[in-house]
Amino acid sequence: MPxxxxxHLVEDRFVRVLxxxxxxxxxxVILPAARLLADARELVMRQAPTGVIWPNDRxxxxxxxxxxxxxxxxxxxxxxxxxxxYSQARLLRERYHFRGExxxxxxxxxxxxxxxxxxxxxxxxxTKDADAAAFAEAVGRYSVFYQPTGDGRASTLTARRARGPSxxxxxxxxxxxxxxxx
Amino acid sequence: xxxxDDFDRTLLDERVRDFRDQVARRLSGELTEExxxxxxxxxxxxxxxxxxxxxxxxxxxxxxxxxMRMLAHVARRYDRGYGHFTTRxxxxxxxxxxxxxxxxxxxxxxxxxxxxxxxxxxxxNVTTDQWAGVAPDEIEDPRIWAELLRQHLxxxxxxxxxxxxxxxxxxxxxxxxxxxxxxxxxxxMHCNGxxxxxxxxxxxxxxxxxxxxxxxxxxxxxxRDLLSYVExxxxxxxxYGRRDNIYKARMKILVHDLGAExxxxxxxxxxxxxxxxxxxxxxxxxxxxxARFRYPEYEVLDDNPPELARAREDERFRGWLDNSVTNHxxxxxxxxxxxxxxxxxxxxxATAAQMEAIAALANRYSYGEIRVGHEQNLALxxxxxxxxxxxxxxxxxxxxxxxxxxxxxxxxxCPGLDYCSLxxxxxxxxxxxxxxxxRDLDLARNLGRLHINISGCINACGHHHIGxxxxxxxxxxxxxxxxxxxxxxxxxxAELGTILGPAVPYGEIADVVxxxxxAYLELRARPDELFIDTVKRVGVEPFKERVYAAR
Numbered sequence: 001m002p003x004x005x006x007x008h009l010v011e012d013r014f015v016r017v018l019x020x021x022x023x024x025x026x027x028x029v030i031l032p033a034a035r036l037l038a039d040a041r042e043l044v045m046r047q048a049p050t051g052v053i054w055p056n057d058r059x060x061x062x063x064x065x066x067x068x069x070x071x072x073x074x075x076x077x078x079x080x081x082x083x084x085x086y087s088q089a090r091l092l093r094e095r096y097h098f099r100g101e102x103x104x105x106x107x108x109x110x111x112x113x114x115x116x117x118x119x120x121x122x123x124x125x126x127t128k129d130a131d132a133a134a135f136a137e138a139v140g141r142y143s144v145f146y147q148p149t150g151d152g153r154a155s156t157l158t159a160r161r162a163r164g165p166s167x168x169x170x171x172x173x174x175x176x177x178x179x180x181x182x
Numbered sequence: 183x184x185x186x187d188d189f190d191r192t193l194l195d196e197r198v199r200d201f202r203d204q205v206a207r208r209l210s211g212e213l214t215e216e217x218x219x220x221x222x223x224x225x226x227x228x229x230x231x232x233x234x235x236x237x238x239x240x241x242x243x244x245x246x247x248x249x250m251r252m253l254a255h256v257a258r259r260y261d262r263g264y265g266h267f268t269t270r271x272x273x274x275x276x277x278x279x280x281x282x283x284x285x286x287x288x289x290x291x292x293x294x295x296x297x298x299x300x301x302x303x304x305x306x307n308v309t310t311d312q313w314a315g316v317a318p319d320e321i322e323d324p325r326i327w328a329e330l331l332r333q334h335l336x337x338x339x340x341x342x343x344x345x346x347x348x349x350x351x352x353x354x355x356x357x358x359x360x361x362x363x364x365x366x367x368x369x370x371m372h373c374n375g376x377x378x379x380x381x382x383x384x385x386x387x388x389x390x391x392x393x394x395x396x397x398x399x400x401x402x403x404x405x406r407d408l409l410s411y412v413e414x415x416x417x418x419x420x421x422y423g424r425r426d427n428i429y430k431a432r433m434k435i436l437v438h439d440l441g442a443e444x445x446x447x448x449x450x451x452x453x454x455x456x457x458x459x460x461x462x463x464x465x466x467x468x469x470x471x472x473a474r475f476r477y478p479e480y481e482v483l484d485d486n487p488p489e490l491a492r493a494r495e496d497e498r499f500r501g502w503l504d505n506s507v508t509n510h511x512x513x514x515x516x517x518x519x520x521x522x523x524x525x526x527x528x529x530x531x532a533t534a535a536q537m538e539a540i541a542a543l544a545n546r547y548s549y550g551e552i553r554v555g556h557e558q559n560l561a562l563x564x565x566x567x568x569x570x571x572x573x574x575x576x577x578x579x580x581x582x583x584x585x586x587x588x589x590x591x592x593x594x595x596c597p598g599l600d601y602c603s604l605x606x607x608x609x610x611x612x613x614x615x616x617x618x619x620x621r622d623l624d625l626a627r628n629l630g631r632l633h634i635n636i637s638g639c640i641n642a643c644g645h646h647h648i649g650x651x652x653x654x655x656x657x658x659x660x661x662x663x664x665x666x667x668x669x670x671x672x673x674x675x676a677e678l679g680t681i682l683g684p685a686v687p688y689g690e691i692a693d694v695v696x697x698x699x700x701a702y703l704e705l706r707a708r709p710d711e712l713f714i715d716t717v718k719r720v721g722v723e724p725f726k727e728r729v730y731a732a733r
Contacts, residue, residue: 081220081303083343087420090340095455111204111221118339130212141200144193146333148460149340155460156189156333157467 002132004124005101007139009132012125014051014072030074033058036066044069053105056084060091067098075121077106086119093120094150113138118151183246183476183551184329186294193336194291197298201225202284209281224304224342226272226297227283231603236275236283237300238290239307242314242328243271243554247541250552252293254537260286265537267522267530269556269594269645270349271309272300276601298336303344303431305335305416309351311359312555315477316563318511321371321379324354326472327408330463333471334409341416345423346431348416349388352381356674361556363387363396363676364648366433367415370674372402380404385415385445386437387676389642394434395676399446405468407453410461414453418445478549478564483514485567493571501623502574505585516567518548520560520582521592525617528610529595530558532582539580547573557633558594559587589626590634590699591617594645598638598655599662605638607655607662607688612636615692620699629699632713635670648672650714651698652679653691664691668698668725669717680722683730694729701728 003012014028023029023039023046030051036043043050044066051072054063063073073092075085085104092098103123104116110131113124117139126132148155154162186194201221208218222228226237238253245253253273257265260282261275268274278286290296300307308328315323331350335341341348352369353360362368368384381403387396403411419433422440437445494500508517520540522530532540540560544552547569548562555561560582565573577583586592593616596602598609613636620626635649639656646652652667663685670679686694705724706716717725 080217081343082425083341084421084425086340086343087417109217112343115337115339115342142193142196142337144189144196146193146336147338159189160187160470161464161466 001125001127002129004126004132004135005122007136014049016053028071030072036070037062040066051101051103054088056082056088060088060096063092063098064096067092067096067100070098070100072101072103072123073098074103074105074125077104077108077112080107080109080112086115089116089119089121090149110134110138114141118145118149118153120150183244184241184325184471185474185476187474190294190333191291194294194296197225197296197337198284198288198291201287205280205284220302220343223302224299225283225287226300227280228301229603230276230601231599232601233277234280234283235601236278236286236297237268237272238275238295238297239300240271240273240295240554241307241332242310242325243312243556244314244325245552245554246293247544247550247552249293249295250537250541250544252290252295254534254541256286256289257534257537259289263535264531264533266528266597267532267554267558267560269558269596269643270307271312271554271556272307273554274597276597301347303346303348304342305338305344305348305350308332308335309349309360309365309556311353311355312553312561313359313508313517313563314354315475316510316512316515316517317355317359318509319357320355320511321373322354323472323475324352324369324371326468326475327369327371327381327405328352329471329475330409330468331412334412334461335416338416341420344416344420345425346428346433348419348433350412354379358672358674358676359555361645361648361672361676363674364389364393364645364672365396366419367412368396369408374402378404381408381411383411383415386434386442388432388434389645389647390432391429391640391642392432392435393642393647393678394438395678396434397437397442399442399449406463406465407457409463410457410459411449411453413456413461414449417452418448422448478551480512480515480564481566483512483566483568485513487514487568489568490570493574499571499574502578502583502585503570505589505627506583506587507570510564514567516565516570518562518565518570518573518577519555519587520562520577521584521587522559522582523586523592523617524581524584525591525621526614527617529593529613532560536580536582539576540582543573543576556594557588557592559592585623586626588631588633590620590629590632591626593617593634593636594649595636596638596643598636598644602638602643604641605655606640606657607638607664609636609638609644609655612653612655612664612688612691616695619692619696628709629702630710630712632699632702633671634695645672646670647678648676649679650717651695653695656685658685662688664688664694666691666694666698668722669714671714682722683726683733686733690733697729698725701725704728 028049049071053074351365354371364387370382383400384396553561595609595613599605637644637646648670665685667679
């Protein structure tokens with residue numbers, strides 16, 4: 001599965017640890033949620049980065065005690081139509097101020113990438129190679145965003161205000177004439 | 183009229199480009215049909231029985247004459263010369279080719295029209311009173327709030343993959359013409375004791391196979407909190423709405439399962455964490471949106487000008503005037519409803535020629551503005567009363583002056599089995615037959631206000647549950663049957679209809695409707711007791727006895 005981070009295809013330095021398998025020392029790992037909750041006391045002492053894969057039907061508020069030392073939270077899209085993890089991502093970033101890697105896993109397709117990025121994801125296990133290769137194009141398709149999220153992009157609400165009350169706009173008639181000549 | 187600025191236009195252009203790329207990837211096989219489906223749905227593209235169907239949003243039911251002309255152009259250029267206005271302030275084109283869809287959308291975008299989020303599991307077109315801005319009884323123009331919601335919820339990154347579709351409607355009038363109680367979120371504007379206006383929040387209404395009337399979870403929400411509160415509702419639904427069963431995935435099921443109180447508590451808790459954040463509405467932001475709504479510069483006129491008094495002597499004109507023309511908030515003006523329910527016609531259809539003629543009449547008589555209502559009729563919202571006789575003649579010439587607004591033949595119907603792959607039974611021919619049975623206007627007027635709603639299947643696109651008479655198509659041993667309910671209503675006293683008796687075959691449904699009408703004439707206490715009030719007073723039984731006695 002190609003991994004995209006900061007807009008580039010990168011090697012995944014994290015290793016998935018399954019269920020009760022031993023946690024290797026000195027290696028970045030991603031643990032199942034149950035394992036994190038059960039072994040948190042020992043895990044916090046690890047020298048290498050620790051991450052967790054968190055299911056989309058469990059409150060992310062439960063993760064709060066661990067967020068200052070977790071290096072990564074992976075959220076799950078069992079299929080791309082299941083959008084629960086978008087809410088989880090925004091809560092982690094915007095309410096609980098998680099600053100580590102927030103990774104989208106599961107079925108992650110090209111047309112979700114911009115939504116994911118806007119929700120706070122910064123790492124993407126993209127399902128198809130072609131979609132991973134098209135990452136930059138996919139997240140650059142839009143320049144206008146109506147609503148604010150925590151991603152730092154200006155929403156039209158603030159952009160309009162920044163432009164001041166003297167904002168001018170063309171009437172519909174001019175616009176139609178304009179678009180015909182385009 | 184809301185005038186798009188460069189932000190709105192840029193977003194539309196980007197959306198068209200985006201969709202063109204998605205279609206190209208589908209045609210090349212890069213996207214599977216399963217992967218493409220949610221993408222096309224979010225652009226209003228359905229795969230119907232015979233072809234792709236394109237649904238275009240008419241936000242809060244307001245169209246400019248230029249936009250209407252563009253719809254006519256799309257009907258001619260890409261479809262078979264007509265379009266179908268729906269119950270949610272959309273228009274549908276039923277015969278579009280996939281390859282041509284991006285071009286059709288690019289054309290529409292030039293007029294500020296789009297199919298964004300008109301289907302799929304996302305927030306649909308925000309609807310409101312088709313008389314918004316001109317109704318004498320409204321508190322303020324609800325379209326400003328509808329537009330704020332439209333913008334906030336367009337391509338919302340968190341809420342584009344909800345458990346199921348999501349519908350929002352709002353009204354600012356005491357008389358609810360937007361059916362807000364049967365929406366996922368219904369908003370009613372009220373004035374509180376301190377003279378401020380705000381929103382009553384109603385959630386969990388909906389029709390479909392499990393109909394519910396919505397419940398109020400907040401009696402008065404200040405305006406500044408509209409976006410944050412809606413966001414809190416959406417976030418609660420997105421996380422906890424069921425995804426294991428498509429038939430239990432609407433928010434009404436979540437509200438019902440949790441109970442309105444518990445649901446309200448969840449929302450409240452979420453809302454308290456975000457209400458003072460980026461979504462708190464600055465009055466300057468609202469003013470900016472409001473400033474882009476253009477209103478006509480009305481003339482100073484008197485009510486009942488002499489031209490009107492003279493024209494009233496014509497009986498046909500008078501019949502139309504009394505039926506299809508409504509009071510305007512400005513003296514000397516009127517709101518004119520254009521019936522898209524001619525005898526024998528499919529409800530809500532308009533030809534390209536009619537659309538063009540209506541656009542021209544709107545320019546001449548209604549400051550270039552047209553409205554679309556959930557009853558599948560159109561309206562011209564700013565007509566000077568002195569122009570009514572001339573306008574009537576022009577409307578009559580193009581077949582949209584049938585004086586049957588709100589009468590028995592003003593039927594709301596879904597496309598049914600003639601177009602839809604989900605339907606069990608036909609809707610349109612049933613509607614057509616009923617309009618023939620009640621072609622006698624004196625009979626129709628005698629019956630008074632009577633709404634018939636027809637759905638071709640349990641998904642209830644024709645809103646049969648809230649029809650005074652509701653007709654639901656079902657399938658029995660491979661045959662089309664119809665189940666009848668009576669007593670439903672969609673207004674501020676919204677109620678679901680009660681089943682009248684066993685379903686009847688296709689050949690008998692129009693007879694049953696005639697029998698229900700006859701029973702009403704017999705049962706009503708006074709000539710001015712409306713059908714719906716008679717049902718309320720006497721209940722379903724006396725109707726059932728009369729209708730089923732001979733069956």
